[in-house]
Structure formats: structure tokens, C-alpha cells
Amino acid sequence: MKPIEISDQNFDSEVLQSDLPTLVDFWAEWCGPCKLIAPVIEELAQEYDGKIKFAKLNVDENPQKAGMFGVMSIPNLKLFKNGKIVDEVVGAAPKEIFQRVLEKHI
DSSP states (O other), rough: OOEEEETTTTTTIIIIOOOEEEEEEEEOTOOHHHHHHHHHHHHHHTTTTTTOOOEETTTOOOOHHHHTTOOOOSEEEEEETEEEEEEEESSSSOOOHHHHHHTTTT
8 A cells, every 4th residue: 555645635634633643754856855655665664554544745746744843954754643643754764763653653
């Protein structure tokens, strides 16, 4: 299962109202580190299928939610649970870092 593409319009329904903890990858097309971690995020999406939802939000196309949640640099991955941010990873990080964050919240 690949991360779903979300927008400012469906963010609330896909993330804030999700039954599952949701990891949102705030990214942009021009961002090298974002492209670097994309395969890792796709692997994690498969490994945690049914436990954690994975979503990607392009900050250039959807500045409203990125601004609302204080995204200053990308990649910025925020884990939402019950409508609130419970954890985040800023910058490109190894897979183990993401796994540690995710394991704390399932």
C-alpha cells in the first residue's frame, strides 16, 4: 500500500478524523531529501498496513495546512493520532528512526 496523496481540502477527513494514527509526509517536488526518503516511507506503509495510515501533502500545492501545522522545513513528517500531533521527524532520517516513532504509537 502506497501513501495516499492528500490536500488542504481533504486533510481533516483523511488525517484528523482517521481511526488510525496517520503519518503525514509534508514534501515538495524540488526537495532532494524528500525524494531520498520516499522509498523508505513506501516500505513503512507496506509494513504498517492496517496499523498506521500514510499520507503525503505537497506543501507547494497545499500551503494552508503546512502553515497551520508549523512546517518550516521539509521533509517534515508529523504523526497525528486522534486529531493531534503526537510525534514528528524533521529532515531525512534512517528507516530505524521512523520505525521507533511509529512503534511508540500503535
